[in-house]
Amino acid sequence: MKWARERAKMDTKELLKKVRKIEIKTRRLSDHVFGGEYHSAFKGRGMTFSEVRQYQFGDDVRSIDWNVTARYNEPFVKVFEEERELTLMLMVDVSGSEMFGTQSQFKKEVITEIAATLAFSATQNNDKIGLMLFTDKIELYIPPKKGRSHVLRIIRELIEFKPEGKKTNIAGALKYLSNVLKKKAIVFLLSDFIADKYQHTLKIAANKHDLTGIRVYDRREEEIPNLGIVQMQDEETGEYLTVNTGSKSVRNNYAEFYRKRKNYFTESFRLSGAGTIDTRVDESYVTKLLGYFKRRG
Template sequence: MFLRFSSKSNDTFLYPMDTKSLLKKVRKIEIKTRRLSDHVFGGEYHSTFKGRGMTFSEVRAYQFGDDVRSIDWNVTARYNEPFVKVFEEERELTMMLLVDISESTAFGTRETFKKDIITEIAATLAFSATQNNDKIGLMLFSDQIELYIPPKKGRTHVLRIIRELIEFEPSHKTTNLSKAFRNLIDMMKKKAIVFVMSDFLADDYEHTLKILGKKHDVTGIRIYDEREEELPNLGMVQMKDAETGKAVWVNTSSGSTRKAYTKHYRDRVDYFQRAFKLSGSGFMSTRVDENYVIKLLGYFKSR
């Protein structure tokens, strides 16, 4: 259960943005994340995620140090001097951004919500893929597939993805990671780079993740808020499950209550790490107030 403090001073109500405000926000995110992808992530992304194979490019005269296994014997015999085949990496890839937009991501106890960080990370990854001429697709999910944008190339396409990440309003509030994984397995027939961005406040997705991990290069990015780790001592507080809407009174002064809260959170984190590890997939976590740039770079380098 995801709990949110019920307090008028802390509640944030989201109203539909007018077109001018939306475009301004899209532009702001583009400037920030494109700079990151151009100067920080571009090279790391390219070296981390390899192409599907090698394709023949040309033949050239043999040079000292060339692998003798690459000698083209037909051309060598024709010109009576050694020539080698030159191959290039078949670079084009497809990146799928699988983004959780359930109600629990619209939470944050500082100035930034989890969904805001998810949007920035997704935009940074998308622009990094664009630098390498890769296709980018988007799947927004709750307990249903809320929106699917097929993979395409180009800046205009990435800007559309950013707009949807900012503006899209889900029709469902709860989360079903397993259903999202199953839909992606059915939709994507060729191997893709898949980034799953969520708070992962769910379970029962380990089996489906294993199937997804066998077919695609999967990375789970967990975004969380510090108040999800520990329950502060505030006395009797009314709390509400953001996804079900159920409200309960909780005695936060109770040590056993705070301990149970922390254990419940840690169990979810342990499940997330174990599920991705067993599926052979990569994973990382970043708190909303941490520098996700450093976390992403560390993850890329570790690969």
């Protein structure tokens, strides 16, 4: 019993270290790199009335408040401010395929860092942040809230959450999003997008929300190398298969399957009017995000 308590204490300590490490790295990025770009890329819902002040030379005459002007017998203008508060929703695929990685990191680790960076960038702008983790079902939903402690909770869940499902249902996750978020939100959908049959649901969600798909992938997923006969495990089904990677037709069939999934992602997001970012685990997601924000801004 004592051993179990000590082990739990160690696990908690290790988790907090991981959370802190990701916070330091991603907060630095959001503070020094993404803060202003995020603000420019994602505008508020519009302009809201702030106050009236005396007319100054150069003011637009269309902003004159005629009621106040008549009352004081001198010109006053209405001052408006951007209604800045927004909601950021992170939709994260935690299916089995996210645990794949042949370079320095798993896809899941890169997705966690990107999500944390986006969350801290949103916090800088006083926006609410929510999280949805999904596989072939909704694994976890955290409603949007503000604050550092809330963001740290999101990072903890991204690091340690153990999903029940292994497969991927993007359409189901998008449908759930449309049901729970009634007002327009900034939505980032993070996945490897090795899935299909989500185009219609994506279009509905993108009509309501400002939606961006971030596809995180590994170079070894694009094609199978010639390694002879090897045993492979499907991360989403757990099934082991003996594959003859020396066969050119096997390699070509797999490459064709992967190409179709990639094209389906690109075409579906293009038709829905949503944004896309492609980043490989061994590439700089910082450069990709920054380029995307600047293009939008």
